Amino acid sequence: VALPRVLSGIQPTADSFHLGNYVGALRQWVSMQEDHDAFYCVVDLHAITLEQPDPAVLRQRTLVSAAQLIALGVDPARSTLFVQSQVPEHAQLAWVLQCLTGFGEASRMTQFKDKSTREGAGPTSVGLFTYPVLQAADILLYQAHRVPVGEDQRQHLELTRDLAGRFNGRYGETFTVPEAYIPAGAAKILDLQSPDKKMSKSLPPAGCVNLLDDPKVTAKKIRSAVTDTGREVVADPEGKPGVTNLLTIHSAFSGQSTAQLEEHFAGRGYGDLKKELAEVVTEALAPVQQRTAELLADPAELERLLAGGAARAREVAGRTLAAVYERVGF
Ligand code: ADP
Numbered sequence: 001v002a003l004p005r006v007l008s009g010i011q012p013t014a015d016s017f018h019l020g021n022y023v024g025a026l027r028q029w030v031s032m033q034e035d036h037d038a039f040y041c042v043v044d045l046h047a048i049t050l051e052q053p054d055p056a057v058l059r060q061r062t063l064v065s066a067a068q069l070i071a072l073g074v075d076p077a078r079s080t081l082f083v084q085s086q087v088p089e090h091a092q093l094a095w096v097l098q099c100l101t102g103f104g105e106a107s108r109m110t111q112f113k114d115k116s117t118r119e120g121a122g123p124t125s126v127g128l129f130t131y132p133v134l135q136a137a138d139i140l141l142y143q144a145h146r147v148p149v150g151e152d153q154r155q156h157l158e159l160t161r162d163l164a165g166r167f168n169g170r171y172g173e174t175f176t177v178p179e180a181y182i183p184a185g186a187a188k189i190l191d192l193q194s195p196d197k198k199m200s201k202s203l204p205p206a207g208c209v210n211l212l213d214d215p216k217v218t219a220k221k222i223r224s225a226v227t228d229t230g231r232e233v234v235a236d237p238e239g240k241p242g243v244t245n246l247l248t249i250h251s252a253f254s255g256q257s258t259a260q261l262e263e264h265f266a267g268r269g270y271g272d273l274k275k276e277l278a279e280v281v282t283e284a285l286a287p288v289q290q291r292t293a294e295l296l297a298d299p300a301e302l303e304r305l306l307a308g309g310a311a312r313a314r315e316v317a318g319r320t321l322a323a324v325y326e327r328v329g330f
């Protein structure tokens with residue numbers, strides 16, 4: 001039996017992924033390989049929807065992103081791991097889909113409003129406006145059955161499903177209509193300094209633990225995490241968001257359930273939780289950092305792996321695009 005196909009992408013817009021990216025998304029990329037035919041891409045075309053500082057930086061971040069994915073456990077022999085710009089079919093299909101997307105329909109995408117009005121976002125491009133359509137192309141090119149989605153991406157997946165259905169209705173069955181997939185164990189991680197907001201690279205660095213941070217920096221960020229009033233280490237998302245967040249991170253790395261952790265920390269305070277969490281996280285990240293460094297020390301080999309992934313991706317993407325072109329009348 002063929003495994004269900006899954007597609008996911010991540011932008012190369014930082015020098016390191018952070019704990020939120022890992023616990024909320026990348027950990028599932030690794031586990032989904034077990035029972036899916038996985039296509040994973042570093043979406044550099046999406047990265048330029050917001051102004052990027054420097055071409056050399058973007059290129060390096062693409063490599064660093066790919067290296068971290070492999071270091072975390074994405075296996076390029078098993079999953080198709082590639083860089084989006086190396087598969088020109090993404091942009092080609094996006095154009096066809098843009099011509100099927102209503103202007104009003106695109107205007108209703110709430111993420112555009114968020115991103116275009118965000119502080120320091122710079123001038124707003126048409127690319128940022130149409131980026132959900134490029135995302136639809138990313139998914140539909142591979143006939144993906146499933147797409148892991150967080151809340152912020154639900155609306156985009158709905159658009160993808162609408163576009164697939166519209167194309168199929170107008171031109172004949174061409175695309176698999178993908179389903180949203182909520183992988184087990186995905187959790188939202190909050191900023192360590194402002195536990196009312198999700199951890200994000202766009203917030204000040206003190207609240208965001210990067211996977212490639214120096215262990216001393218990570219320990220300091222965790223020790224300085226904002227906790228809550230009271231002293232008991234118990235999960236209570238409403239009353240103790242800061243402590244609950246630390247328990248969620250601990251659980252993700254240690255594999256212990258919240259109940260087990262509450263028992264483990266019974267009679268001990270927040271200081272003990274932070275101290276142990278710093279150890280758990282830095283110990284888990286040490287081999288990831290080492291493997292990332294090894295991969296980046298041989299960029300030619302890393303680029304060869306990615307070229308192999310792109311070649312595999314193009315076999316599938318090329319077939320889909322050829323069918324689309326033929327049906328549209330090209
Ligand atoms: P950022 O908010 O730092 O810009 P992205 O928007 O690039 O991160 O997110 C990349 C992936 O990581 C997405 O799948 C997103 O849902 C996930 N993600 C980002 N931040 C978090 C978080 N704090 N908790 C859980 N998942 C997150």
Ligand code: NA
Binds near residue numbers: 200
């Ligand atoms: Na974001």
